[in-house]
Amino acid sequence: MFKHYFEQMDGVSIYPIFSLLVFFLFFVGLGWHVFRFDKKKQEHIESLPLDKE
């Protein structure tokens, strides 16, 4: 039944493609970033809780 309402929305066919794109880009971007993460910086941040108080 709700298909009917979607059919009446302008350009509704782009919604699923858009959603897929948002998620794909989000996770690819995140993966890419993590992949290139600077080792030295990682070591510094990791040790933050362990720093002497």
Add this chain to the structure above:
Amino acid sequence: MQYITQPEPVGTLERFEYDNKIVKAFLVVTVIFGLVGMLAGLTLAVQLFWPGANFENPHVTFGRLRPLHTNAIIFAFVGNAMFAGIYYSLPRLLKAPMFSKALSWIHFWGWQLIILAAAITLPLGMTTSKEYAELEWPIDIAITLIWVVFAINMFGTIIKRRERHMYVAVWFYIGTVVTVALLHIVNSLAIPVSLTKSYSLYAGVQDALVQWWYGHNAVAFFLTTPYLGLMYYFLPKAANRPVYSYKLSIIHFWSLIFIYIWAGPHHLLYSSLPDWAQSLGTVFSIMLIAPSWGGMLNGLLTLRGAWDKVREDPVLKFFVVAVTAYGMATFEGPMLSLKNVNAISHFTDWTIAHVHVGALGWNGFMIFGILYYLIPRMYKTQLYSKTLTNTHFWLGTLGIIFYALPMYWAGFVQSLMWKEFTQDGFLAYPNFLETVTQIVPLYMIRAVGGTMYLIGTLVMIYNLIKTAKQGAFVPAEYAEAPALEKNVKVTGGTWHAVLERKPVIFTGLAIVAVAIGGVVEFVPTALIESNIPTIDAVKPYTPLELTGRDIYIKEGCVGCHSQMVRPFRSETERYGEYSKAGEFVYDHPFLWGSKRTGPDLHRVGSKYPDSWHYNHMMDPTTMSPGSIMPPYPWLLENDYDKELLPAKIKAMRTLGVPYPEGYEDIAVAEAEKQAAEITQRLADAKIKTSKDKEIIALIAYLQRLGTDIKTTK
């Protein structure tokens, strides 16, 4: 690419202090309210096999006590512990004291006053009936204000920090602060009728959607993200080794907050919510396994090569069970979001088991671990007794098992009994009560589990007091660090490295990440608003029925009775026609419920005579021998409220309920007229009562429930 941790040359060292007093204050109230919340829970558990345990006192009857239990545990126990953990770890991670001591103490006392207000109003029956958002509008406003104080204090600290990079725990704190604010405000929107009564801005399906968007994400952003932040701080600290994978923590954070916010509709599977919105909830819930387990593994693997420490260190023991419980609950959650599993689990004690693995295991054990970690350090001493700590650990762990297993069992058994048909095609257990009495022994075992957990907590309190007594409290710890140089351009690193130096942009992006899911979930709401399949026969409640509905809300009936007949043969056989979205358009708030300790009531209208309801409310066992529903004799004594009735009609009209202009002026007269009819019918059944009693209004409401669509044919 050159990465610079601190711009050279280093500025002069600045001396500052970490305030332990505020941490101590939050820890003390954590323990006190934890005890109160658990005692309330145990009382409820006992009432489920011994209904007399309310001692005919309306204020501690199940329906009113349940929200007190959930609110005490969530906002007082888990909330105060969260604040303690944040006020301890945030300054240390950022090398800066909290932004303002005054704000810290306003936050502390403000939050305790809110808890006090909840502890007074909930037993009095002042409730919105929306789960975990029961508090009435003046308290909601106070929560908003205090939350803003907390936010200013947190962001002020972040801005004044001496460590350029924000550790992953800080991201989780930021995500928590902004999202909880968003959830709380949107779900609490209501029109006040008086200081202690309001009606939700939303009705029926939309109200349900907003409520479970809130409810689900209250679990996500009040019980989960802050505790993940605390896990990322305290677990490495206790194990004295860095987190297993910082890269994983980045993925964990962003994907968790991005996905979590969408999953709310899984609380409404097979309800009148449109199918596609339900599917959206299911899909995102399944996706949630990935970030949740990423976080769990990151926590557990931090201990790789150090498992021998777990055997020795009680703090780590508690953390390991907590993280394991988190893993179990976050695997189970997505499974429960599958429609075929949900068809069995929903409305049963399975849900109760699920949430308690989270509350007792994840939150409870994280809090215990943090307490055992912090108290000796803040008192510069050793833990008083390791043996007692281990005793607590085992009492708690076994308590969880003795709590959860009977509840899973009860959930399965009852659900299968609801769905069982005889060979001739009739319900095998047509009397709902049969399915309840079957699981009462399991309720007893559950209370044993809860008692064990509570005794464990008492052991902890003794141990911690002894620890504090043998040490000396350190009100402030001094530290030194160079200030961040202003106007220094720190370059290098990836975009995320840049982001971690920019708290404002970071917060902005976090808001975007949670808002995407929020906005898309409200597209269905908007769609439903304009396109809800209206049913002409569905009319607004009469003034007396509306009054009865408010009594239903006040007594917390929704805690045990659903009003949502799902489209299963086993339910339409038992209750009648399945519930339609169009039937709830005047329901501010919706009362679908989430648990069936008693039967569904959506089609209870005209099922029994008025006299049945009268006798049943006076003493349920006279009509249903063996019933575990408590008696409600005060409904037969108290007069229903007429004073607010005109204001209620007006408020409803403002919300779009089509009462004609001027109807508020005749509302009381209309109510009295209908009350006289019911009183007459009762008199015919030889029941003498006054027409002004609450029971009359409640009967009017119950007899109306679900009857509108019967008049269409």
